[in-house]
Amino acid sequence: MQKLIGRTRIGTAIDAIAQTKAAHWLSKKLLWLYKGLPELIVYGYAFLYIYTGYNKLRHVQVFIDGNSKIPLVGQYAELIGWGIPSLEILLAVLLALPFVRVKKIALWPSVVLMGIFILYLTTMSIFFPDRLCHCGGVIESMDWTTHLIFNLLWLGAGVFAIRKLSKNELTEARL
Amino acid sequence: MRTQIKNLVKSALFGVAVLGGGLAANAWTGEKQADGHLVNKGDGLFELRSSVNPMDCQPTEPTPCNYQILSPENIPTQESYTAAELESFESNGWISPSSSNGVYQN
Numbered sequence: 001m002q003k004l005i006g007r008t009r010i011g012t013a014i015d016a017i018a019q020t021k022a023a024h025w026l027s028k029k030l031l032w033l034y035k036g037l038p039e040l041i042v043y044g045y046a047f048l049y050i051y052t053g054y055n056k057l058r059h060v061q062v063f064i065d066g067n068s069k070i071p072l073v074g075q076y077a078e079l080i081g082w083g084i085p086s087l088e089i090l091l092a093v094l095l096a097l098p099f100v101r102v103k104k105i106a107l108w109p110s111v112v113l114m115g116i117f118i119l120y121l122t123t124m125s126i127f128f129p130d131r132l133c134h135c136g137g138v139i140e141s142m143d144w145t146t147h148l149i150f151n152l153l154w155l156g157a158g159v160f161a162i163r164k165l166s167k168n169e170l171t172e173a174r175l
Numbered sequence: 176m177r178t179q180i181k182n183l184v185k186s187a188l189f190g191v192a193v194l195g196g197g198l199a200a201n202a203w204t205g206e207k208q209a210d211g212h213l214v215n216k217g218d219g220l221f222e223l224r225s226s227v228n229p230m231d232c233q234p235t236e237p238t239p240c241n242y243q244i245l246s247p248e249n250i251p252t253q254e255s256y257t258a259a260e261l262e263s264f265e266s267n268g269w270i271s272p273s274s275s276n277g278v279y280q281n
Contacts, residue, residue, distance in 0.1 A: 043193045050197030062246040065268035096190030098183050138204045
């Protein structure tokens, strides 16, 4: 009986240690993820922009034709048709470069571009809900609301990454 | 110094992988697409054809006999398409109407 009690106590102690270790491991991993999140967001932007930019360039004539039918921006269809995908690809390449400073510089226009897309999506969803966007690839299959939420999430993530990266730079400068 | 170079190379490789992944995803998502033409089968219904023969167009309707698909990745593969869908595709510049009107007989 005494032996059994002793074994149970040992088992409980091992469980407690394991739980503490697991919690410690989990918190370490979460901290690692949180620290790496800004960089992950940067790479996410790079992936998104290379994907949509290349898709638009592959079907540039369709993209230009689609833009030409949009009121107000229609007159700049050719410029937008070539400019937006080229800018997206350029930003994607800059964001994927292994230099933190370049990443940080490229992240700003990337987030601003996302903001412009949100402005465009909001306008289109209010005034031309039956039209679909020429946003490239599977993103085109989203409806306006889903697309807007998707872009807003990316905008939020981008702002978070900018703030976090700037904070990290300040901390490094102080050290 | 050595660690810095190692990290730089690692980061560069990861960057290349991300860009490559983006390009590969483009090819992958573009697989399921309706390529070819949408032909007018009458009564506001259209069907997908890989190619069309202009001789099969019977001028019985004042609407275009077929539409060439310009943007296959935006046209879902379906059994048939309604006139409303075609209108939406056309307004987005994804299809272009043929010069001949009528119903496609084949």
